[in-house]
Amino acid sequence: MQKGLIQFTDVCLDYRLYRDRSVSIMETLMNVFGRRTTRDWFRALDHATFQISPGESVALVGSNGAGKSTTLKLLAGIYSSTSGKVETSGRIASLLDLGVGFHPELTGAENVFLNGALLGFDQKKMIDLLPGIAEFAMLERFMDTPVKYYSSGMFMRLGFALATSVNPDILLIDEVLAVGDAAFQAKCYERIFGFREAGKTIVFVSHDPEAVRRLCTRAIWLDSGRARMDGPVDDVLGAYLDANAGRLQTSASSAAPREWGNREVFFSKVTLTDGNGVPARSFRQGDSLSTKILIETREGKKVDNIILGFSIHRPDGETVLASNNLENGEPLLSIDGSGEASISVTPEILEPGNYLLSISLTGNSTDYHWQDNFYPISLLGDKKSPPLKISNLSVSGLPPK
Amino acid sequence: MTGDLLLLKSLVEKDLKVRYKRSLLGFLWFLLKPLFSMVVYTVVFTRILRFGGAIEHFSLFLLTGLLPWNFFAASLSASTKTLLDNQKLIRSIYFPRVALPISAVIANAIHMLMALGVLEVLLIAFGHTPGLSIVLLPVAVLLLAAMTSGFSMMISIGNVYYRDVAQFLEVILLAWFYASPVIYPLGEGLIPVRMEAFIKFNPVAGAMEIFHSTMYYGTWPDLWAWVSLVSWTLVILTVGLLIFKRMEPSVVKEL
The missing domain is CATH 3.40.50.300 (P-loop containing nucleotide triphosphate hydrolases)
Structure with missing residues (x-):
C-alpha cells in the first residue's frame, strides 16, 4: 500500500x-432478570x-x-x-x-x-x-x-x-x-x-x-x-x-422569539453593550458581551431567590451556551421594587455567525419572565491573517489628498 | 516490541515522578505505611491477642508479608483509576492501552523491591540470614507482578462500566487480606487444618508463603506454593489479557 x-x-x-x-450493577441485574433492557x-x-x-x-x-x-x-x-x-x-x-x-x-x-x-x-x-x-x-x-x-x-x-x-x-x-x-x-x-x-x-x-x-x-x-x-x-x-x-x-419556528411568564418579576429594560459599555448588537470574537438588565417587580413587592438565566442559541435553536446565577454559584437575586443586574460573557469559543440571546427570570418552580430568542446578535470573526500571497494589490476609490 | 517496552518505561517513569511531587517524605511512604501497620499488628497480635508471641521477631515476619500484600492491594486500587484518569488521552491518540494498567503495576513493584531491600537488611541484622532459596524470590516477584497485572486489567475495564467495582474492591481486599497468610503462618498449627486447605486455594497464598520462607525462614518454599502461584498467574494473566483485548474497542467509546 x-x-x-x-x-x-x-x-x-x-x-x-x-x-x-x-x-449501576443494580440496573444490570434488573436487566438480567427480565426487565426491559x-x-x-x-x-x-x-x-x-x-x-x-x-x-x-x-x-x-x-x-x-x-x-x-x-x-x-x-x-x-x-x-x-x-x-x-x-x-x-x-x-x-x-x-x-x-x-x-x-x-x-x-x-x-x-x-x-x-x-x-x-x-x-x-x-x-x-x-x-x-x-x-x-x-x-x-x-x-x-x-x-x-x-x-x-x-x-x-x-x-x-x-x-x-x-x-x-x-x-x-x-x-x-x-x-x-x-x-x-x-x-x-x-x-x-x-x-x-x-x-x-x-x-x-x-x-x-x-x-x-x-x-x-x-x-x-x-x-x-x-x-x-x-x-x-x-x-x-x-x-x-x-x-x-x-x-x-x-x-424549516426549523425556524423553534428559534422564534417567545415571551411568557407570570410577570411577578419582569425585565423592564434590557441593553446589550460591548466591553466599553457602548450599546451594540455585533461583537468581535474575544470581545466581551455585556447585558445590562433592569428588573422590576409587580406592585413593587419584594421577591427573593430569583434565578437569572442566560443562554445563546444558534439560528436553528440549538443552545450553544447557557448558564444562570444558581449554576454559577452566585447569590440568588432579591428584588425590592426594582433592581439592576448585568451579565457579561466573552464568547471566545463560538464560531462567527448570527446568534440569538435568551434571558429568563425564574423562581422556585415559577416562571416569572422568559424572553426566548429575543435578542439577535452577531459575532464577527477575528481577522485571521491567512497565509495567502496577494499578487496584485491596488487601492482605488480613495479621495486624493 | 521495543516501542511497547519504551512506552511502558516512559509511563512507569511518569508514574514515579508524579507520585511524590510535593511530598516531603516521597518514596519513604512506601516503607512507612507497612511500618505503621506492622506496629499496629504487632501490638494487636502480641499484646492483645497473644498470638504472634509464638513467632520470633514477629514484626519482621509481619513486614515480610505486608510488603508484597501492600504491593498487591495498592496495584489493584490504582487500577480502578488507570483508564478513567487517562480518558482524554485514550480518546485522542492511539497507543496500546494495556500499557496503562501494566505500568501502574510495575511502578508499584519498583517500590516494593526497594522496600524489600531495606527489609532484607533488617532481617540480616536480626539474624534471619537468607539461605540459597533467596534466588527464588525474584521469580516469585515476577509471577506475583504478572498475576497482579492480570487482575488490574480486569478491574480497570470493570470500573469503566460500573463504578461500584472500586467500592466493592475495598471490601473484598479487606476480607482477602485476612484470608491470605500475610500476618499469620501456615503449617504452624495456628490455623485450623480445614481453614488452611481453604486458604491455600487463595491466589496470593502461594506468593505470601514463598516470601515468608525465602526471606524470613530462609528455607525452600513448599511445592504447593509454587503450583498455586504458577497456575493462578497463568490463569489470571490470560483471562485478564483476553478480557482487556475483547473489551478495549467498546471501552474506548464508553469512557
Whole structure:
C-alpha cells in the first residue's frame, strides 16, 4: 500500500446510548432478570465508503452528529469499526485534541518525551526533535517548567508543535486551529500548508467554510453516517450549505422569539453593550458581551431567590451556551421594587455567525419572565491573517489628498 | 516490541515522578505505611491477642508479608483509576492501552523491591540470614507482578462500566487480606487444618508463603506454593489479557 492512502470500505460504527451514564450493577441485574433492557444503539457511521489518495487534502463536512469526528477517530486508530474495513498506510499525526497526553506536574521537555513514547518514538529521536518543537512553540525558555504553569495558549502551542513535529504521512485535523493568538494560528496554518505542499494526505474537519476552501481541494459530505456527496470542495460545500440553509428555514419556528411568564418579576429594560459599555448588537470574537438588565417587580413587592438565566442559541435553536446565577454559584437575586443586574460573557469559543440571546427570570418552580430568542446578535470573526500571497494589490476609490 | 517496552518505561517513569511531587517524605511512604501497620499488628497480635508471641521477631515476619500484600492491594486500587484518569488521552491518540494498567503495576513493584531491600537488611541484622532459596524470590516477584497485572486489567475495564467495582474492591481486599497468610503462618498449627486447605486455594497464598520462607525462614518454599502461584498467574494473566483485548474497542467509546 502506498504511504498516505486511506481506504474506508463499508464502515459502520455503533455507540451505546445512555440516558444516564453512570449505570449501576443494580440496573444490570434488573436487566438480567427480565426487565426491559436499557440498551440503545446509535449508528454514527452507516456503511460509509470512500478512498483518499496520497497527497489529497480532503474536508469532511456535515452537521453535528453526522460522523465527522468518528471518522477521524477511526482513522487515528482510536476506535475500531463495528463492521467494515478501515485501512491507512504510513504514519498518522492526529490533531484531534492538543496536549491531552501532558501531565501537569511534568515539565515541557518531560512531556515531550512521554508523548513521543506514546507516539512510538524513542528518546534519541525525541532529543533530536526537541529543539525544533521548543522553537516552533516559542517556549525555549519554558521547557523545564512544569506545564501546569503554562497558559492555555502555551499549552496548545506545545501540543501543536509536538503533534506536527513527527513528519506524518497522514494528518488528521479536527477544528483545533481555533487556538492561540492570530499570529500563532497563522504559523499553524503555514505548517499545515507546508505539509500539503510536501504531498502529505490531510483530512480536515471544520465548520468554517472559509478554512475548508483554503486548505482542501476535495470535500466529503457526511450525512447521518453516510457519505452523501463526494467531489470538488466548491461543489460539495455549496450543496451542503444550500441544504443547510433550507433546514434552518424549516426549523425556524423553534428559534422564534417567545415571551411568557407570570410577570411577578419582569425585565423592564434590557441593553446589550460591548466591553466599553457602548450599546451594540455585533461583537468581535474575544470581545466581551455585556447585558445590562433592569428588573422590576409587580406592585413593587419584594421577591427573593430569583434565578437569572442566560443562554445563546444558534439560528436553528440549538443552545450553544447557557448558564444562570444558581449554576454559577452566585447569590440568588432579591428584588425590592426594582433592581439592576448585568451579565457579561466573552464568547471566545463560538464560531462567527448570527446568534440569538435568551434571558429568563425564574423562581422556585415559577416562571416569572422568559424572553426566548429575543435578542439577535452577531459575532464577527477575528481577522485571521491567512497565509495567502496577494499578487496584485491596488487601492482605488480613495479621495486624493 | 521495543516501542511497547519504551512506552511502558516512559509511563512507569511518569508514574514515579508524579507520585511524590510535593511530598516531603516521597518514596519513604512506601516503607512507612507497612511500618505503621506492622506496629499496629504487632501490638494487636502480641499484646492483645497473644498470638504472634509464638513467632520470633514477629514484626519482621509481619513486614515480610505486608510488603508484597501492600504491593498487591495498592496495584489493584490504582487500577480502578488507570483508564478513567487517562480518558482524554485514550480518546485522542492511539497507543496500546494495556500499557496503562501494566505500568501502574510495575511502578508499584519498583517500590516494593526497594522496600524489600531495606527489609532484607533488617532481617540480616536480626539474624534471619537468607539461605540459597533467596534466588527464588525474584521469580516469585515476577509471577506475583504478572498475576497482579492480570487482575488490574480486569478491574480497570470493570470500573469503566460500573463504578461500584472500586467500592466493592475495598471490601473484598479487606476480607482477602485476612484470608491470605500475610500476618499469620501456615503449617504452624495456628490455623485450623480445614481453614488452611481453604486458604491455600487463595491466589496470593502461594506468593505470601514463598516470601515468608525465602526471606524470613530462609528455607525452600513448599511445592504447593509454587503450583498455586504458577497456575493462578497463568490463569489470571490470560483471562485478564483476553478480557482487556475483547473489551478495549467498546471501552474506548464508553469512557
